[in-house]
Amino acid sequence: MEIVWITGRDLKLDLASTTEIGLIEGLIKENISINVFSTTMDIRDNDFEHIRFRKIRFKGLETISGGFFLAKKLRKGTKILNLADCIIVDWCYIPSIISELRKIDKPWFIIDRGPPVYNSFLTKIQKRIWKRAWAIASDYATGSFVVSEKHKELVKRIDSNIHPHVLNAGTDLDDFDQDEKIIQNCVRIAYSGRIDKNRGIESIITLSKNLERENISHEINIMGEGDYVGRVKNFADSSDSFIYHGKITRDAVYEILKNTHFGIMPMPDKTVWRTASPIKLTEYMASGLLIIGQDHPGNRISENEVWSFLIEGTDWPDKTPLIINNILEKGNFIELSDLSRKSAKNYDWQIITQKMIKYINNQIKNE
Template sequence: MHIVWITHRKFDDFCATTPLALSHGLMQEGFDLTIINPDQNGQHDGFPWDHISVQQSHKRGLQGLSFSKNVKKILPSIAPNFEAAIVDWQVGYKVISILASLAVPVYLMDRSPPADQGLLASLQWKVWKKSWKTVYEGVAKHGFVVSPKHADFVKRQLGIESSDLAVVPAGTVVNSIGENLVKTDTEPWKFVYHGRLDRHRGILEFMDTVKELNQQGVDCQLTLIGDGNVTSAVERMCKLFPSLFRFKEQMNHDEIFKELSNHHIGVLPMPNRRVWALASPLKRGEYLASGLLVVGIDHSGHRFVDGKKPWMHLFEGPKAVDSIVKFVNSIDSNDLAILSSEAKTYAAEYLGWEHSIRTLAGVLQGDNHE
């Protein structure tokens, strides 16, 4: 079965772990796959799938629109090659409608509702709703979401039936680098965050928390890895407090795992906003797969549906300092090694990409063999 995935995401992007993992998984499940995205010709030469490059504007806010416009130009000539299409919601409803009119079954992929704020967010929400409306109207056959909360939100907003949705959460690969965590009594607690360094993700607020933790007698450091609109502010804080903070630029997946293995606790600072409450955070699984403990803001996007975990501590934002102090002070070196091992085991059993890939492949195969 030959699938085309039309995505706005560049595969060398810091956030491209999900499309990479799902694409490899579909190939392993026996699908033929073509990726259409803004990467340059030749950038996918090392991958097992075919690639079609479609250009987009470099101007923020116009990227999705320009990409979709250019995709529409080539669809009539290439659509007959494909038995089904996966389309990111950002690509837009017009691409979905054209594919459906050319008798190509379409599946909408939603890895996150709009995360931006202000005017750009309002424009993105319009595209999001119009894209999902194609599922409601039966133009697209199915929609993929990242969590049960995300599915509930889509159903509530647009009246889409549960039978038209499938949950494909973010997965992970268990990190084989290093042993279970160890920490000497004289060593500081090493926190780490990797991902987008954007203002609405609670990055700067957690940096303030780290300063307060040290004032409360908890010897700790924070490493931040990534890029975003608060990168300059992060770098300033690192210069002002070099013993507390380290900044590292974007890394590839293997480099991330190597860096994570040098820390003790992964951080989920994203606040209780709608976009994060609906999420299935990739970094949560990667922290656990590396044997890290996890701390973060308490909301549905960070919790596990099967209850509290001893290696994960969530707190209300205003109570961050006191809550983290109690958590780390309750853990000795033996506890840390045990909790680290349990975190890795949980990630291996429940958070592997194979679960998401199986769901994705099952929907594609089931719908097209009715």
């Protein structure tokens, strides 16, 4: 099988592109040939063909400009598309290239890693594009992919006839250190992802203050970039226990997680986060971390996991120090860490990829 994958992610710079990379590598291991269209610059030494298209890297213009340049590229590169058995397209580009997709007349699938998340005028425009993309997919797509059951429910509000396949965030256990973790003198905690105000980042600062108040020796490592970096930097400058690393490579993130005990899921209980399937969660698990943060469907992978200590409500930073103290007193961290890592095996990219291939084949067969 040959697949063309059109992604809106930068495969080198965007930490969220771990999903695309994991799935693409999984498909290749299943002997599927992949051609990737993306805006990534200078990508090489991969087992897939890469075709770059331009976009204007200015907030609000990225999707529209990327769609314009992608449509031009597709008109010139129809040979690759004509050889494909199917095409996978990020929702953000579907309104721009639907004419090309209909001309090519190949099975195509919309993939949605989540609707727009920010509250601004530009986001309102993006939400219109998102709804339009799904409306188009309802009429013309062979199939569709979302990240969670809650996400599936959200999409079905647009059209009840849409029946997406859920692609949870996965992980590659080989990327993570498998040595036994021990808490000695300092509890190490990490957050990896966007540093945006609407993701509940202030609650991480509150957690650090509360741990300090309870005399729990700790180190919180923050990795990423976003609109709340100024606040995070200022607090890091005033605290010996709070470290901001900025935007770093995936390998650097994994190196920090290797020496970490708890992973934070701070995203608040709002629709956009309830429908999520964050890649950071499976990466925390693969590294043997225990999970802390606010409890809701988007912050957990399943119910009643003994290594997950999520708390309902916005006061989770006030209650978490007691939980950490209890774990330290019981001395059962090693056991819980091992269970977290074992649970991650159920979300190996290869397992998720095989389900994806089965769905694609069934949809094409039944079209």
